[in-house]
Amino acid sequence: MMAPRTFWRLAVILGAAVVIGVVYNRLNPNGIPIDLIIF
Amino acid sequence: LTALPSSETHLLAPILRIAIGALFVLAGLAKIADPIGFLAAIIAYRLPLSVTSVKLAAVILPWLEVVTGLTLASGIWLDAGLIAASALSILFLAVASQAAIRGLSIQCGCFGSLSERMPSFMNSLPFVLARDFALAAATVALAWNYLRQRGISTPERD
Numbered sequence: 001m002m003a004p005r006t007f008w009r010l011a012v013i014l015g016a017a018v019v020i021g022v023v024y025n026r027l028n029p030n031g032i033p034i035d036l037i038i039f
Numbered sequence: 040l041t042a043l044p045s046s047e048t049h050l051l052a053p054i055l056r057i058a059i060g061a062l063f064v065l066a067g068l069a070k071i072a073d074p075i076g077f078l079a080a081i082i083a084y085r086l087p088l089s090v091t092s093v094k095l096a097a098v099i100l101p102w103l104e105v106v107t108g109l110t111l112a113s114g115i116w117l118d119a120g121l122i123a124a125s126a127l128s129i130l131f132l133a134v135a136s137q138a139a140i141r142g143l144s145i146q147c148g149c150f151g152s153l154s155e156r157m158p159s160f161m162n163s164l165p166f167v168l169a170r171d172f173a174l175a176a177a178t179v180a181l182a183w184n185y186l187r188q189r190g191i192s193t194p195e196r197d
Contacts, residue, residue, distance in 0.1 A: 009119030017103035025098045032074050034094045
């Protein structure tokens with residue numbers, strides 16, 4: 001059974017990757033065009 | 040690692056962990072430098088995913104590698120970092136294996152634009168499979184070893 005702290009740390013790692021990835025891709029002129037309104 | 044004497048494990052485990060962490064960071068940064076190339080590499084695997092899912096994977100996966108690699112190399116949040124690294128390694132092995140089983144002719148895409156500068160055999164499917172298997176075995180062994188010794192995130196030891 002995964003401890004709550006480990007679970008939240010995993011969530012932060014995944015969340016950081018999502019936020020940084022989406023923002024960087026948005027700002028990068030050579031980024032990938034994603035056809036989603038929220039991105 | 041579990042089969043080694045504890046004195047050797049104590050020396051080998053941190054070296055292996057930092058090396059794998061650096062490898063993850065390098066692979067992630069190489070993919071970030073060439074996002075369209077990495078997207079093309081993922082598409083070539085012909086995974087049963089929607090176009091949007093594949094694009095999101097191409098955007099998020101390299102940063103997940105970098106963040107995970109940083110936790111491994113720095114030793115911060117090792118419990119979560121080792122679990123994330125194990126999951127990523129198993130995912131890479133599964134994706135490469137399905138390509139091999141289906142007989143797809145693929146470019147690994149593992150190191151983005153750096154792949155072109157590597158010797159050609161390092162991009163061949165047998166080599167990629169062997170490397171992914173070794174990586175998965177090493178990360179799972181490290182995670183198992185760490186979590187067995189420390190417990191999964193015990194407050195008094197973190």
